[in-house]
Amino acid sequence: MLRAAQAGGRVAFGYNRSLSAVDAARSDGFDADGDLVSVLQRAADVDALIVVAVPMPAVSDVLAAVAEHAPMCALTDVVSVKAPVADLVRSHGLDARYVGGHPMAGTAESGWAASDATLFDGATWVVSVDDGRDSGVWRRVARLALDCGATVVPAESAEHDDAAARISHLPHVLAETLAMAGARGGALALRLAAGSFRDGTRVAGTAPRLVDAMCEANATSLLRVLDEALETLSDARDALLEGSTSALTDRGFEAHQQYLARGGGNITGITPGAPRWLEELRDAGRTGAVLTELPARTET
Amino acid sequence: MLRAAQAGGRVAFGYNRSLSAVDAARSDGFDADGDLVSVLQRAADVDALIVVAVPMPAVSDVLAAVAEHAPMCALTDVVSVKAPVADLVRSHGLDARYVGGHPMAGTAESGWAASDATLFDGATWVVSVDDGRDSGVWRRVARLALDCGATVVPAESAEHDDAAARISHLPHVLAETLAMAGARGGALALRLAAGSFRDGTRVAGTAPRLVDAMCEANATSLLRVLDEALETLSDARDALLEGSTSALTDRGFEAHQQYLARGGGNITGITPGAPRWLEELRDAGRTGAVLTELPARTET
Numbered sequence: 001m002l003r004a005a006q007a008g009g010r011v012a013f014g015y016n017r018s019l020s021a022v023d024a025a026r027s028d029g030f031d032a033d034g035d036l037v038s039v040l041q042r043a044a045d046v047d048a049l050i051v052v053a054v055p056m057p058a059v060s061d062v063l064a065a066v067a068e069h070a071p072m073c074a075l076t077d078v079v080s081v082k083a084p085v086a087d088l089v090r091s092h093g094l095d096a097r098y099v100g101g102h103p104m105a106g107t108a109e110s111g112w113a114a115s116d117a118t119l120f121d122g123a124t125w126v127v128s129v130d131d132g133r134d135s136g137v138w139r140r141v142a143r144l145a146l147d148c149g150a151t152v153v154p155a156e157s158a159e160h161d162d163a164a165a166r167i168s169h170l171p172h173v174l175a176e177t178l179a180m181a182g183a184r185g186g187a188l189a190l191r192l193a194a195g196s197f198r199d200g201t202r203v204a205g206t207a208p209r210l211v212d213a214m215c216e217a218n219a220t221s222l223l224r225v226l227d228e229a230l231e232t233l234s235d236a237r238d239a240l241l242e243g244s245t246s247a248l249t250d251r252g253f254e255a256h257q258q259y260l261a262r263g264g265g266n267i268t269g270i271t272p273g274a275p276r277w278l279e280e281l282r283d284a285g286r287t288g289a290v291l292t293e294l295p296a297r298t299e300t
Numbered sequence: 301m302l303r304a305a306q307a308g309g310r311v312a313f314g315y316n317r318s319l320s321a322v323d324a325a326r327s328d329g330f331d332a333d334g335d336l337v338s339v340l341q342r343a344a345d346v347d348a349l350i351v352v353a354v355p356m357p358a359v360s361d362v363l364a365a366v367a368e369h370a371p372m373c374a375l376t377d378v379v380s381v382k383a384p385v386a387d388l389v390r391s392h393g394l395d396a397r398y399v400g401g402h403p404m405a406g407t408a409e410s411g412w413a414a415s416d417a418t419l420f421d422g423a424t425w426v427v428s429v430d431d432g433r434d435s436g437v438w439r440r441v442a443r444l445a446l447d448c449g450a451t452v453v454p455a456e457s458a459e460h461d462d463a464a465a466r467i468s469h470l471p472h473v474l475a476e477t478l479a480m481a482g483a484r485g486g487a488l489a490l491r492l493a494a495g496s497f498r499d500g501t502r503v504a505g506t507a508p509r510l511v512d513a514m515c516e517a518n519a520t521s522l523l524r525v526l527d528e529a530l531e532t533l534s535d536a537r538d539a540l541l542e543g544s545t546s547a548l549t550d551r552g553f554e555a556h557q558q559y560l561a562r563g564g565g566n567i568t569g570i571t572p573g574a575p576r577w578l579e580e581l582r583d584a585g586r587t588g589a590v591l592t593e594l595p596a597r598t599e600t
Contacts, residue, residue: 104492124492155488163489166481171496173545174474176552177532181466181525183555187588188455189463190562192404192424196471197559199499204556208549215545225481226537230530232477237526245473245515249508252476255483256504259497262490288487 001053001078002030007117008147013048015039016112024112036062040069049140051101052077052085056217059085063092074137076101076144080164081217082128082157099141100128100157102164103150121149124290129154129281135273142272142294152291154267154281158221165221170229172203172211173222179204264288271295301353301378302330307417308447313348315339316412324412336362340369349440351401352377352385356517359385363392374437376401376444380464381517382428382457399441400428400457402464403450418449424590425450426460429581435573442572442594452591454567454581458521465521470529472503472511473522479504564588571595 002025005012013031016022025032033039043050050073052062059079066075075098079085082100089098105123107114125145127138142152155163179201182189203211215222236248267284270277272294281291302325305312313331316322325332333339343350350373352362359379366375375398379385382400389398405423407414425445427438442452455463479501482489503511515522536548567584570577572594581591 104494126492153488153491159488160492163485163492166485166489167493167497170481171478171500173533173536173548174478174500175496176548176555177529177536178471178474179552179555179559180532181470181529183558184528185463185466186586187562187564188453188459188586189466190559191453191564191588191590192426192460192463193467193559193562194404196475196503197467199502200471200474201556201559202499203496204552205560206553208546208553211549212545215540215549216543219540219543223537223540226533226540228484229477229481230533230537232480233473233526233530233533236473236477237523237530240515240519240523240526243516243519245512246508248473248476249511249515252479252504253506253508255476255479256501258483259479259490259493259501260505262487262493264487264491286486286488288491290491 001051001115002032003115003117004120004148005051005144006030008144008149010144010147013039013042018111021112028112036065037069040065043073044070047073049074049076049137049144051144052079055079055213056081056084060088060092063088063094067092067094071097073097074134074140075099076137076141078103079217080168080214082126082155082160083220084161084217086128086130086157095132097134097137099133099137100126100130101141101145102126102160103145103148105150118149120145123150124153125150126153126155126160128157128160129278129285130157131278133278135277138272139294139297142291146291146293154285154291156282159282159286161218161221162225165218165225169215169218169222170225172206172215173226174229175201175204176211262288264290267291269295301351301415302332303415303417304420304448305351305444306330308444308449310444310447313339313342318411321412328412336365337369340365343373344370347373349374349376349437349444351444352379355379355513356381356384360388360392363388363394367392367394371397373397374434374440375399376437376441378403379517380468380514382426382455382460383520384461384517386428386430386457395432397434397437399433399437400426400430401441401445402426402460403445403448405450420445421449423450424453426453426455428457428460429454429578429585430457431578433578435577438572439594439597442591446591446593454585454591456582459582459586461518461521462525465518465525469515469518469522470525472506472515473526474529475501475504476511562588564590567591569595 002012002014015036019034022032022034077085103120103125105120127142145152239247267289270280302312302314315336319334322332322334377385403420403425405420427442445452539547567589570580
């Protein structure tokens with residue numbers, strides 16, 4: 001994040017609790033510090049935009065420190081789930097200056113050596129448009145995303161989490177299930193496996209704890225989507241028992257065509273802070289459209 | 301099949317009920333005929349190996365004609381399901397001269413123009429090793445597969461069908477299910493979809509009737525495997541409700557590692573017709589091994 005923000009032309013400084021990461025960043029010429037309190041005080045002094053980029057289990061402790069040392073700073077995060085983070089932010093009294101974010105990019109690597117100034121180039125970066133967001137903070141968060149090379153997808157936290165369950169977390173759950181079904185067939189089955197099995201199981205090669213972190217943080221949405229999938233599969237099973245899979249394959253094919261044809265124009269003409277701007281951005285995001293530039297500022 | 305067999309150095313002639321396909325093959329210099337009875341009589345005259353290469357619903361009619369006009373010919377097939385074809389063969393009284401086959405290759409195209417002499421190059425070709433198979437016929441079927449450029453995987457019909465359900469038919473069912481779950485999230489979800497969704501849904505782009513034909517023909521095995529998958533997913537759902545997905549991800553990851561490490565040496569030293577040859581080939585196939593050449597003939 002530090003590297004990408006600086007590459008995007010920003011004055012950026014960072015905290016990391018790992019002193020070896022801080023040393024590595026410093027020796028590459030970046031402004032990093034291992035002292036959270038002094039970094040937050042500095043953020044408060046310069047009215048920085050604070051980006052919380054820690055795993056979900058660490059978010060609450062960081063927010064507690066923000067609430068103590070920099071409660072008036074604009075605040076965002078890059079955690080892969082949005083409603084639970086928004087809840088934590090609220091519980092720490094930081095709601096007024098918070099706009100959540102989720103850049104849909106990343107690798108399985110971690111640590112400073114894995115940081116990449118181009119990580120967000122061409123990525124989609126969800127920026128929350130929940131009721132009550134501050135348009136000045138929203139602008140700053142969207143500007144950060146654009147400066148990092150991403151396009152902005154406006155979405156409500158709950159809708160983001162539902163979408164993520166559908167297109168990111170369920171794929172992992174089904175890939176694990178398929179991998180298990182294949183291995184249960186032994187070496188003969190695995191020898192006969194071809195493209196459909198290879199592609200359907202690819203993400204089962206992700207480190208289990210990474211998958212757990214994603215899925216468990218989004219448990220509420222994933223449970224609902226998983227129940228839907230169980231119902232689809234149960235219906236398919238019952239229909240197959242009667243001799244036909246056509247209800248499943250017709251609907252699945254049609255759904256896949258919708259995915260292939262997915263649109264997404266550019267969002268233009270909506271000014272953060274103008275009347276109904278949050279509703280308008282929500283509606284635009286629901287059509288699959290993205291923001292590639294910010295309209296001229298009409299308020300501070 | 302005709303094109304591949306001829307490319308493999310065989311004297312081959314074919315029947316197709318489509319006269320336009322027969323004309324197209326003839327104008328390319330192939331020996332094709334639209335008269336089933338005369339083709340079967342010719343097969344009987346020259347003691348040909350008959351290859352039934354029609355969709356499952358058409359198999360029974362073709363077998364009836366074989367039983368009437370060429371009952372003593374060696375007989376194989378290339379249908380994607382093996383136990384149901386073996387049952388039909390038995391019901392037509394053709395069991396003694398039958399050895400089933402399934403070349404694991406193909407495209408979504410059909411018709412003579414889509415035929416390809418290199419279709420089976422490097423493919424795996426399952427050849428059945430059910431009890432009671434004739435070693436002379438088995439040799440001829442395996443030789444056909446090898447001449448077409450494939451390697452031979454010996455498998456019992458029921459084990460083939462179970463494996464196909466796991467590594468070919470379940471992937472389709474899960475891909476359809478995932479495509480539906482994604483589309484239900486609307487344009488926003490589809491806009492956020494990335495690699496895991498793309499790969500997990502790829503085969504949902506297959507023509508629905510092709511998927512139906514595969515799945516419905518293998519209904520018995522697919523139902524059992526689908527019930528297993530439903531149980532895996534239900535267990536994962538219950539565990540997620542308790543806050544953890546690690547049981548699923550640990551087992552899924554381990555299964556995927558087994559797939560990536562899948563072995564498969566070459567089968568050597570088993571001579572069709574020698575004592576226990578069928579059991580030995582079955583055991584070898586279960587280790588993931590393949591046959592790339594036939595041992596010298598020890599019987600006729």
